[in-house]
Amino acid sequence: MPKNDDKIYFSPDLTERERACFEAGIKLGALYHILSGIPIQNNENVINSIEIGIESAISCQQFVKSVKIHLDRAKILGKKESEFDYDEISGKIIKAEVLIEFKSVNVLAKVEWIDELEYPLMYIEKIQEK
């Protein structure tokens, strides 16, 4: 398996920082769309299990050093008191961060619901070279 795919496929003038940002975006895009629509209820065991499950999944991907998902308990409906009493994961409750390490560059990227934007913003909070 070739190691230097970045030479063959990627634009030669792409910097390591730019590549690390691209990889961070891929992981947040994946994480967000994997989580969207998953059934959930306001039960700590259920929420924890889903968080850990999807964290583990995203951790398998390339260049992921760590990933942390924190679903917003305050916005999750339902305790299954009635059969209709549960919710689904959407951008309003997804809060997550991934730490990407590509060669000498670390990128900390996050997604969270921003009330003023009414939007689940994905952003790069920190980028640093070792």
Next chain:
Amino acid sequence: MPKNDDKIYFSPDLTERERACFEAGIKLGALYHILSGIPIQNNENVINSIEIGIESAISCQQFVKSVKIHLDRAKILGKKESEFDYDEISGKIIKAEVLIEFKSVNVLAKVEWIDELEYPLMYIEKIQEK
């Protein structure tokens, strides 16, 4: 919240057994499409976490008494020895069962890859009235 939605929306000549079969189908269809495409690797902790996470999620849904997911370890690639060394969940590795309880009826429904069919078959193994 009305309890008798089954009177209003559902065909009046639908039996409890038929309704239970419908509910079982919904859960397997959901479970299968939630799992599809999730990154995974052949690491027992990762596999376990994903199984438990999605079991917990499906358990939130209506009429689900229990759900068990068992991803087929023998077919999961990758130990992340290189950065490309991971896999994705697809029908080939999904094995799961849901136990549905609708009123007096229990339905045990399963999905698993059937080699002769080359197909992830969803089927009702058992249906019984209490």
Next chain:
Amino acid sequence: MPKNDDKIYFSPDLTERERACFEAGIKLGALYHILSGIPIQNNENVINSIEIGIESAISCQQFVKSVKIHLDRAKILGKKESEFDYDEISGKIIKAEVLIEFKSVNVLAKVEWIDELEYPLMYIEKIQEK
């Protein structure tokens, strides 16, 4: 490829009507979770294209005679006037029906948001034997 999987895997006392209900549930569960989280905006071309695309996909599945998706225009936000101005598909806007034909049985099953239930109800509206 064996044709009689229903004899081998399915409970022998399952009726054709019950099997048809199970198949209807599978398709609605799949349709719902495939649609959930897809980006959308309030533009007729965009909405139409997504509806037709997912209708075509679900139509490939076993025993599907027809499928119709109608996303609720009145609830879809965004015309991309600003970069944040788009929405995501969720249960609140999904309205769909599938017509299943299993042997002698036809089942018409639907999913739609029910305001009183605050819930995207999946139900069987009609079941008939030819």
Next chain:
Amino acid sequence: MPKNDDKIYFSPDLTERERACFEAGIKLGALYHILSGIPIQNNENVINSIEIGIESAISCQQFVKSVKIHLDRAKILGKKESEFDYDEISGKIIKAEVLIEFKSVNVLAKVEWIDELEYPLMYIEKIQEK
């Protein structure tokens, strides 16, 4: 709605090129996970409809100038001659490109299955400043 979210949330030392690469990654991660698991068969109308549907959806997202999906016909199974005769979208058949425009920067990013890597590689083919 604030326009300058990039000042508030994003690392202040992130360049426009880096931001554009991040946005490209988000779109490919989303596109890939939305497509994964969608039922399909080797019928030109079906394939076309799915491609156009998901292209339209991804086009709604921020900073997307264009998106083109081309599913690999040669690898799609099934013409629904039997009820089991259809396939599901996976990384092996996904080929797509997105053109991102963030301020003065254009990024052309692609995903396609690379046989030598046995992997659906996401890469930036071109990045340029206007």
